[in-house]
Amino acid sequence: MPRKATALIRRLTALLLCAALAACGSNSADKDDTPVQLLVFGAPEELEAYRTLISSYSKPVQLVEASDREDLLARLATSIAGGSPPDLFLMNYRFYGQFAVKDAIEPLDERVAASGVIDPADYYPVAMDAFKWQGKQLCLPQNVSSLAVYYNRTLFEKYRVPLPKAGWTWNDLLTTATAMTRDKNGGVIRAAESEGAALRPAVHGLGIEPSIIRLAPFVWSNGADIVDDPVRPTRLTLDSPGAREALKNLVDLRLAYGVVPTDQEVEAEDDESRFVNGRLAMLLSSRRSTTTFRSITGFEWDVAPLPIYRQPAGILHSDAYCLTRGSRNKDAAWDFLEYAISAEGQKIIAATGRTVPSHIEVSTSPAFLGPAQPPRSAKVFLDAIPTVRALPTVSTWPEIEDVTGGILENALYRGDRLDDVIRQLDEQTRPLFARAEYPR
Incomplete structure (x- = not known):
């Protein structure tokens, strides 16, 4: 089927599912002026990359910065236990299992199926599969490093x-x-x-x-x-x-x-x-x-x-955006997540140098392979993908x-x-x- 026809069918499906499931704007706590909270950690240059992504987005997003991975895991565990988790967090596949077993992460399958932006076939399978838990897509990967x-x-x-x-x-x-x-x-x-x-x-x-x-x-x-x-x-x-x-x-x-x-x-x-x-x-x-x-x-x-x-x-080495089940701003959080891993969002974050895009088309575009900034041999990361293996989750x-x-x-x-x-x-x-x- 031609890609344009497929996209049209997906958009129609999105409208039908949104109406049937009230997935669009159904969270009564969602407000246009309530910033989406995104919990991340990283070096100053990495954090600047996420600020660049957020600044390109049309709605408010608050970057919550952990000092390191241990701090992120501790903050997330504490906030989930206290009933006030961030809306989104960015985490490597090696670490999200401890939250998956507590049912603390919102499965994204229905939202992905309703999306007119995200097609799972556009992403590297090894990265997508790393974030599947008991048959459900819990998080969506930004990179396939x-x-x-x-x-x-x-x-x-x-x-x-x-x-x-x-x-x-x-x-x-x-x-x-x-x-x-x-x-x-x-x-x-x-x-x-x-x-x-x-x-x-x-x-x-x-x-x-x-x-x-x-x-x-x-x-x-x-x-x-x-x-x-x-x-x-x-x-x-x-x-x-x-x-x-x-x-x-x-x-x-x-x-x-x-x-x-x-x-x-x-x-x-x-x-x-x-x-x-x-x-x-x-x-x-x-x-x-x-x-x-x-x-x-x-x-x-x-x-x-x-x-x-x-x-x-x-x-x-793959990180993904995860939506917390306890988020009080799920629809707005999903909108940003959808933007962040879309082709547009991934081009922005890839240009900062932070990621090997999980979006296949973006990974082969000048946003990632362009010679303007090092490394000149960026294709090394793409050449490795066929032989990349994930650690146990x-x-x-x-x-x-x-x-x-x-x-x-x-x-x-x-x-x-x-x-x-x-x-x-x-x-x-x-x-x-x-x-x-x-x-x-």
């Missing part, structure tokens, strides 16, 4: 080290990181030398967060899995040969090769700031770092795909990330024995999986 390697192109050219490129391997990453770990005079520092204070690197070759979300794509790339069942997981499976190899290579980056900063150095200056300040050659991060890195004026930077083991694999996943993060930090910075690390990861997460609730 993935993990990439940010690199300081100017520094690479200065030291005449080959640039990262598609198809490179973990060993290539390690060789490159070693070549880019330099002292204050520009000399290469080997692992054994880097422990001495006098030869501590002025530039580290690589920055990587010791976490399950950084480890997962390499486990998958090596032909293994991180859990026993991606839909109803009961335990981590990092004891398999492929997972063990990926985990060992990750923790060896610090004590065996010295290419990543120490824990004390990271506490003094986080990896993102270290990259901005020209003291980190490469950083593994998602698209959200782009807004911050666009403030860089002292050097040129770009992105490259993740290195591979056996096959390409990526990890989904279970209600206790935030706790699982917290527990595994502490263990992996100790492994990277203290050099804990691999067998002990794997045993701790298993023993401390099994109880969390045991009380988890699942999306399907």
Whole structure:
């Protein structure tokens, strides 16, 4: 059926459903002058991106800013329990399950079906599916970001080290990181030398967060899995040969090769700031770092795909707008949500650098791929989408990330024995999986 005819049918359907279900303006608490509350967190540059989106919208929206993810989760939980939640919140798929099990999120299927603006077929399925809970579309994704390697192109050219490129391997990453770990005079520092204070690197070759979300794509790339069942997981499976190899290579980056900063150095200056300040050659991060890195004026930077083991694999980093069931301004909140993830809204937020648009057409438009602002290789994010996988969406996943993060930090910075690390990861997460609730 021609697209125009389909759009007409959808608009007629919208009118009929609105009349039958009183979905348009039925909330007696809705008032034109009542701002929609949107709860978000992010770096200053990210928050500015959302202000840009809000300023382009015709009705009042109040941006409620959490200081970080933990603050957002705490504020949301407290406000829901107190009966006065924000109308909308923006959240990664890894964290919304704890609110889904409490029936705190309004399903959007009927509103989507009635919309003349949103067609689910226009969006990347991997992002849409990540926000389905027990067959219902609870939230609508703004982005389909993935993990990439940010690199300081100017520094690479200065030291005449080959640039990262598609198809490179973990060993290539390690060789490159070693070549880019330099002292204050520009000399290469080997692992054994880097422990001495006098030869501590002025530039580290690589920055990587010791976490399950950084480890997962390499486990998958090596032909293994991180859990026993991606839909109803009961335990981590990092004891398999492929997972063990990926985990060992990750923790060896610090004590065996010295290419990543120490824990004390990271506490003094986080990896993102270290990259901005020209003291980190490469950083593994998602698209959200782009807004911050666009403030860089002292050097040129770009992105490259993740290195591979056996096959390409990526990890989904997707955030979505969710409508709280307890909102007193649902219709107005839906109107803004609909605008935010429409093609028009996604072009605005994509132009700020914050997102890899979940809207397929927008993701291939100049709003995202345009060469006016870095990264010049933005298509790297689109090329990764066919191999991107989502982590399990279970209600206790935030706790699982917290527990595994502490263990992996100790492994990277203290050099804990691999067998002990794997045993701790298993023993401390099994109880969390045991009380988890699942999306399907």
